[in-house]
Amino acid sequence: MKKVLTIAGSDSSGGAGIQADIKTFSAHLVYGMSVITSVTAQNTKGVLAAFDLPKEFIEMQIRAIYEDIDVDAVKIGMLSSSEIIKTVAKALTYYNAKNIVLDPVMVSKSGFKLLKDEAISTLVEDLIPICTIITPNIDEASLMAGIKIKNIEDVERACQRIYEFGAENVLIKGGHLDGEPIDVLYDGKDFTYFKGKRIISKNTHGTGCTLSSAIACNLALSYSIVDAVKRSKEYIQGAIENSFSIGYGVGPIDHFF
Numbered sequence: 001m002k003k004v005l006t007i008a009g010s011d012s013s014g015g016a017g018i019q020a021d022i023k024t025f026s027a028h029l030v031y032g033m034s035v036i037t038s039v040t041a042q043n044t045k046g047v048l049a050a051f052d053l054p055k056e057f058i059e060m061q062i063r064a065i066y067e068d069i070d071v072d073a074v075k076i077g078m079l080s081s082s083e084i085i086k087t088v089a090k091a092l093t094y095y096n097a098k099n100i101v102l103d104p105v106m107v108s109k110s111g112f113k114l115l116k117d118e119a120i121s122t123l124v125e126d127l128i129p130i131c132t133i134i135t136p137n138i139d140e141a142s143l144m145a146g147i148k149i150k151n152i153e154d155v156e157r158a159c160q161r162i163y164e165f166g167a168e169n170v171l172i173k174g175g176h177l178d179g180e181p182i183d184v185l186y187d188g189k190d191f192t193y194f195k196g197k198r199i200i201s202k203n204t205h206g207t208g209c210t211l212s213s214a215i216a217c218n219l220a221l222s223y224s225i226v227d228a229v230k231r232s233k234e235y236i237q238g239a240i241e242n243s244f245s246i247g248y249g250v251g252p253i254d255h256f257f
């Protein structure tokens with residue numbers, strides 16, 4: 001059984017964060033583990049509040065796992081501050097963690113800031129260099145690369161810029177651009193383009209969390225980067241197609257469609 005870890009925030013409503021990650025792990029038949037960085041009070045309408053765990057306790061959770069269990073892949077989600085980012089980067093470096101997938105979570109779809117502005121530079125300097133793949137959306141990629149992304153050429157330039165920060169692979173999710181969605185993967189040499197079809201659904205809570213977790217699962221299962229992204233995109237597409245309504249706001253996707 002492959003063992004996959006998520007280091008991320010908890011979503012009380014179960015659609016995003018740690019809960020989405022663990023559901024994704026189960027759907028991929030891998031063993032899921034979690035290091036919780038922050039606890040959010042949220043529902044389908046938005047995030048009411050977030051409470052960060054002390055960095056010492058985050059470090060302790062990582063230590064507990066890596067000193068006992070051989071982790072095949074790790075997905076990183078919400079890390080809200082510079083000190084938490086530094087703690088996670090240092091611990092994963094110390095334990096020589098492999099297959100690190102970073103979803104650079106910044107703002108929830110409902111507009112709640114999940115990462116402090118001043119921490120973006122820490123993410124770039126301390127965490128990106130140890131990542132196997134980083135999966136920003138257009139807004140996150142624009143902020144990290146310092147490029148206002150309007151078209152596919154801008155996406156390619158942003159991929160190259162973020163790659164230069166030290167990630168082994170960069171996947172920019174193009175869903176927020178006009179037209180049919182296209183995601184672009186860059187490995188420092190070649191671009192690979194993943195065309196999708198736009199699915200009209202109001203229930204898309206946790207899609208970013210789920211895609212990055214699926215990539216971590218597929219890397220743990222020994223697929224190449226290109227195949228891991230391809231399979232994960234097929235998975236997220238099915239999960240969105242089967243999304244459903246709970247509550248009054250943006251509902252979840254179906255991890256077990």
Ligand code: PLP
Pocket residue numbers: 008009010011016017018040042077078105107108109110114204205206207208209
């Ligand atoms: N809450 C937590 C704890 C998250 O990690 C994330 C995204 O990664 C979100 C909320 C945001 O999810 P969405 O943007 O799909 O609403």
